[in-house]
Amino acid sequence: MRMKLAATVAIALASLPLVASADGEVNIYSYRQAYLLEPLLKAFEEKTGIDTNVVFAKQGLAERLAREGRNSPADVVMTVDISRLNELVERDLVQGVDSKVLEDNIPENLRHPDGKWFALTTRGRLIFVSKERVKEGEITTYEQLADDKWDNRICTRSGKHPYNIALISSMIAHHGVAETEKWLAGVKDNLARRPQGGDRDQIKAIAEGVCDVSIGNSYYYGNMLQDENQREFAEKVRLVFPNAEGRGTHINISGISLTKSAPNRENAIKLMEFLSSPEAQRIYAEANTEYPANPEVKVTGLVAEWGEIHPDDLSLQKIAENREAAVKMVDRVNYDGE
Structure with a gap:
C-alpha cells in the first residue's frame, strides 16, 4: 500500500x-x-x-x-x-x-x-470576546453585533471572504435581504478598523486591545491554543456560541x-x-x-x-444559493471600505 x-x-x-x-x-x-x-x-x-x-x-x-x-x-x-x-x-x-x-x-x-x-x-462561526472587557452573556447572537454598544469595538476579516459570505448568506435565509443589509451596515459601523487579515489575526487584535469582539471559525481558536507562539493570544478571549438558545450557531x-x-x-x-x-x-x-x-x-x-454546540440546521445548499446576494450586499454597504 x-x-x-x-x-x-x-x-x-x-x-x-x-x-x-x-x-x-x-x-x-x-x-x-x-x-x-x-x-x-x-x-x-x-x-x-x-x-x-x-x-x-x-x-x-x-x-x-x-x-x-x-x-x-x-x-x-x-x-x-x-x-x-x-x-x-x-x-x-x-x-x-x-x-x-x-x-x-x-x-x-x-x-x-x-x-x-x-x-x-x-466548524462553528463563533463570536470571540475579550475576557477582560466583555462580560459573560453580554453578547449572545449574531444580530447583536449591529448594536450601538459595540461601536468601534469589532474586528473582522474581509466581508468577501467565503466564511463571512456564508454567514451573511445564512442571515439572508433567516431574515431576508432588507433586514440582513441593515444588520450588515450596522456591523460595519461598529468596526474598530478596516477588515483585514484572517480569523487568527482578529483574536490577536482582541488580545492587543485593538477591539473587544470578533467573528471566527472555531478551529482557528483550537489551533492557536495548540501553538505555543499563539496560545497567549487565544487565552485572552472567550468563546461565544451565537444563537445557541434560538436557531443555533451558523456552521460551515x-x-x-x-x-x-x-x-x-x-x-x-x-x-x-x-x-x-x-x-x-x-x-x-x-x-x-x-x-x-x-x-x-x-x-x-x-x-x-x-461545551456543546447547537448548530443551525439550515441546509448548506440554501446558504450556497444565497451566495451571490451576499456578495452584492457586501459591496452595497462598502463593508471592506473606509
Missing part, C-alpha cells in the same frame, strides 16, 4: 500528473493540508488495500478539473467551505452519489440534495465530491463512505479541532472542553 502526497501551488498544478485508471487506486485533488489527510488515508489503505494518490493545492483545482475534462485522473475533490463545493456543482465538474451509507452517516442538511457533495467535518463545512470523470469510481465511493464512518470522523475532526459531520460521533479532547 502507498500514499503519494504532493504539495503544490496553483502555478505548479499542471506539472503534477496523477496516474489514472490504475486498479486498486483512488486519486484525490485536495485543498486540505497533508497533515490532516495522512492519518485518514493511511487508515483507509490498511482497511481496504486501496492505494491513494493526492495532489494538494491552495487554489486552482476547479480550473484544473475543467481543463482536464473527461481525461482528468481525479476521482474526488476534498475542500473547505460550501461556496467551493457549490462551485464544483455549478461548473458541472462533479456527479451525484447514491449511497445509503453516506445518507445514513451524513445529515440531510449537510449534503447536496442530489449527492453531489457531502460534509465531512463542521469541509466536504468531498465525486468528480465527473472519476476513473476509479467504485474505489472513490468506498473512500467517501469510509470518511463518513465513525472511525474516520474521529480522526478527521480531532486532527483540526473540528466537529464531526456524523452526528453519531461525539466530540472529544479540546473541542469537548468548549
Whole structure:
C-alpha cells in the first residue's frame, strides 16, 4: 500500500500528473493540508488495500478539473467551505452519489440534495470576546453585533471572504435581504478598523486591545491554543456560541465530491463512505479541532472542553444559493471600505 502526497501551488498544478485508471487506486485533488489527510488515508489503505494518490493545492483545482475534462485522473475533490463545493456543482465538474451509507452517516442538511457533495467535518462561526472587557452573556447572537454598544469595538476579516459570505448568506435565509443589509451596515459601523487579515489575526487584535469582539471559525481558536507562539493570544478571549438558545450557531463545512470523470469510481465511493464512518470522523475532526459531520460521533479532547454546540440546521445548499446576494450586499454597504 502507498500514499503519494504532493504539495503544490496553483502555478505548479499542471506539472503534477496523477496516474489514472490504475486498479486498486483512488486519486484525490485536495485543498486540505497533508497533515490532516495522512492519518485518514493511511487508515483507509490498511482497511481496504486501496492505494491513494493526492495532489494538494491552495487554489486552482476547479480550473484544473475543467481543463482536464473527461481525461482528468481525479476521482474526488476534498475542500473547505460550501461556496467551493457549490462551485464544483455549478461548473458541472462533479456527479451525484447514491449511497445509503453516506445518507445514513451524513445529515440531510449537510449534503447536496442530489449527492453531489457531502460534509465531512463542521466548524462553528463563533463570536470571540475579550475576557477582560466583555462580560459573560453580554453578547449572545449574531444580530447583536449591529448594536450601538459595540461601536468601534469589532474586528473582522474581509466581508468577501467565503466564511463571512456564508454567514451573511445564512442571515439572508433567516431574515431576508432588507433586514440582513441593515444588520450588515450596522456591523460595519461598529468596526474598530478596516477588515483585514484572517480569523487568527482578529483574536490577536482582541488580545492587543485593538477591539473587544470578533467573528471566527472555531478551529482557528483550537489551533492557536495548540501553538505555543499563539496560545497567549487565544487565552485572552472567550468563546461565544451565537444563537445557541434560538436557531443555533451558523456552521460551515469541509466536504468531498465525486468528480465527473472519476476513473476509479467504485474505489472513490468506498473512500467517501469510509470518511463518513465513525472511525474516520474521529480522526478527521480531532486532527483540526473540528466537529464531526456524523452526528453519531461525539466530540472529544479540546473541542469537548468548549461545551456543546447547537448548530443551525439550515441546509448548506440554501446558504450556497444565497451566495451571490451576499456578495452584492457586501459591496452595497462598502463593508471592506473606509
